[in-house]
Amino acid sequence: MRIGIPTEIKDNEYRVGIVPSGVEELVRQGHNVLIQAGAGEGSSISDEEFREAGATIHPDAPTLWENSELIMKVKEPLQSEYDLMKKGQLLFAFLHLAPLPDLVDVLLDRQIRSVAYETIQAADGSLPLLAPMSQVAGKMAVQLGATYLQKEKGGIGRLLGGVPGTKHGRIVIIGGGNVGISAAKVAYGLGAQVVIIDTDHSRLSYIDDVFDGKVVTLMSNSRNIREAAASCDMLVGAVLLP
Known part of the structure; x- marks a missing residue:
């Protein structure tokens, strides 16, 4: 199969749909992997690394989409990519289609066979492709939150870890799944x-x-949420399904 990985064009999206080790594995199994020139730059992966792994580099998006049977992306196609999709093509990506009726119409009209990464479930009901993204989101939430607690960023000037003789920051996390933990x-x-x-x-x-009892755990109810949110320095929303 000819598998194409285009450059992501969504604002502030620096990821790429595959890494060189994945290219090697697909090539080993007999597939042809096509990479758009520069697709890996946002993730510090050069065209040469992809080429050494066995991929062929295509100069632009139209050429890549035209020559691919399966498109592997990180995020959903944007409007400027709609016309690049061929009838009957396969599409793998994080699609999140609920707020995108126009994209749904295009996928149906072009008979694009789509697999949304966020909907793939293991036998135990877990979401193995969404889990790593959730882990990144949870860790970055605290990292960014700590930055915006700084006074020069408009925060209250709270150091989360404190220093001897001062209060430590208090973080409330609503949701104990992958993001929350x-x-x-x-x-x-x-x-x-x-x-x-x-x-x-x-x-x-x-x-x-x-955590060996070193974090506070509370059952979710209106009172606990209200009181905890009112007394925290940072509130992290980590609920998958409300």
């Missing part, structure tokens, strides 16, 4: 006081074990 690990590592709120008591028990 990843955020908690960074927050705890920085020395913050951490509160995690979730609807699932068994999940809270697991979190309590993971």
Whole structure:
């Protein structure tokens, strides 16, 4: 199969749909991998690295889409890419189609066979392709939140880990899934006081074990959320399904 990886064009999207090790594996299995020139630059992967892994480099998006049976992207196609899709083509990406009715219409009209990464479930109901993105989001939430607590960024001037003789920052995380526990690990590592709120008591028990009782776990209800949110320096929303 001819598998094409275009350059992502969404604002502030620097990821690429495959890495060189993935190219090697697909080529080993007999597939042809096509990479748009410069597709990996945002992830610090050069065209030469892809070429050495066995990919062929195509100069532009129209050429790549035209010559590919399967398109592998990170994010959904944007409007400027709609006309590049060929009837019956395969598309793998994080699609999140609910707010994109125009894209849904194009996919149906072109008979694009699409697989949305965020909907793929393992036998236990987990979301293995969404999980790594959730882990990144959780860790970055605390990293960015700590930055915006600084006075010069408009924050209250709170250092999450504090110093001897001062209060530590207090972080409340609503949701104890992949996003929430990843955020908690960074927050705890920085020395913050951490509160995690979730609807699932068994999940809270697991979190309590993971952190050896050193974070506060609360059952999710209106009162607990209201009181915790009112007393925190940073609030992290980490709920997948409300």
